[in-house]
Amino acid sequence: MVAFITSLAFVVLAEMGDKTQLLAMAFATRFRWQTVMWGVFVATVLNHLFAVIVGNYITQFMPMSYVQIAAAASFIVFGLWTIRGDELAGEEKANHRSPFWTVAIAFFIAEMGDKTQLATIALAAQFNTVLPVWMGTTAGMMVADGIGIIVGIVLGKRIPERTVKWVAALIFIAFGLIGLYEYLPKEYITTPAIIGALAATGIAIYLVSRMGQGKESEDEASANTEEA
Numbered sequence: 001m002v003a004f005i006t007s008l009a010f011v012v013l014a015e016m017g018d019k020t021q022l023l024a025m026a027f028a029t030r031f032r033w034q035t036v037m038w039g040v041f042v043a044t045v046l047n048h049l050f051a052v053i054v055g056n057y058i059t060q061f062m063p064m065s066y067v068q069i070a071a072a073a074s075f076i077v078f079g080l081w082t083i084r085g086d087e088l089a090g091e092e093k094a095n096h097r098s099p100f101w102t103v104a105i106a107f108f109i110a111e112m113g114d115k116t117q118l119a120t121i122a123l124a125a126q127f128n129t130v131l132p133v134w135m136g137t138t139a140g141m142m143v144a145d146g147i148g149i150i151v152g153i154v155l156g157k158r159i160p161e162r163t164v165k166w167v168a169a170l171i172f173i174a175f176g177l178i179g180l181y182e183y184l185p186k187e188y189i190t191t192p193a194i195i196g197a198l199a200a201t202g203i204a205i206y207l208v209s210r211m212g213q214g215k216e217s218e219d220e221a222s223a224n225t226e227e228a
Contacts, residue, residue: 003127007136008143010123011116015144019075019175020110024145026168027106028152031099036149037142039103044141047111051120051137052130065183068113072179078106079172080204082165084212113183116141173201 015021027036111117120137127133177197181189 001132003123003129003132004136004139006127007120007123007133008140010119011137011140012144014116014119015141016147018114018116018144019171020107020114020116020141021144021148022171022175023106023110024148025152025155026171027099027103028149029156029168030165031103033149033153035099036103036152037146039100040107040145040149041138041142043104043107043111044138047108047117048120048134048137048141051117052124052134065113068179068183070112072176072183074109075172075176075179076201077176078109079169079176080208082169082172083205084208173205177201 024036024040027039116137120133123137124130124133180197181194
């Protein structure tokens with residue numbers, strides 16, 4: 001019980017203001033809260049089970065920095081994907097790419113190398129137990145991200161959808177860039193490299209947004225044709 005309560009409290013505190021809580025907030029503005037909650041739950045259960053069972057051994061054959069870099073890069077891709085837009089907004093097209101799997105995969109990737117996953121590894125090592133730590137950290141994530149979902153629902157009702165999409169996308173991209181800055185070897189973090197990365201990101205955002213606008217125009221034209 002001590003391991004469970006300690007793990008729950010530790011993760012709730014660690015998750016407040018963390019990128020995955022903001023991710024829950026962003027998804028709650030786009031999808032049904034039940035979908036987001038289940039996606040977060042499944043991703044957390046699998047990710048934290050991975051952490052408590054094999055987390056202590058992964059660094060023997062794969063440096064954790066590699067995992068963290070890959071997760072940070074995926075966030076930038078996910079942010080660009082959000083700007084472009086696609087069938088994700090239509091839950092009726094779940095057979096193509098369902099919102100549930102979008103949330104679950106995004107959360108699983110976001111947790112790789114995150115401080116709550118690392119905390120789960122540390123707690124499992126400290127208490128030398130799996131089940132109580134696994135249940136406690138999972139419950140802590142659900143409490144903290146549930147708060148994010150509630151905030152997201154409120155924001156989603158008050159802010160235009162286009163604004164919500166851009167805010168969510170920029171959150172993803174910002175955390176990706178920050179993650180790369182933190183986890184890439186310091187010899188690569190030079191002023192020219194930072195300027196180049198920001199410029200490349202800006203160009204990518206512009207190009208992807210143009211693609212998204214073209215797609216929206218095609219969708220509108222198609223809808224007008226069907227109505228006619």
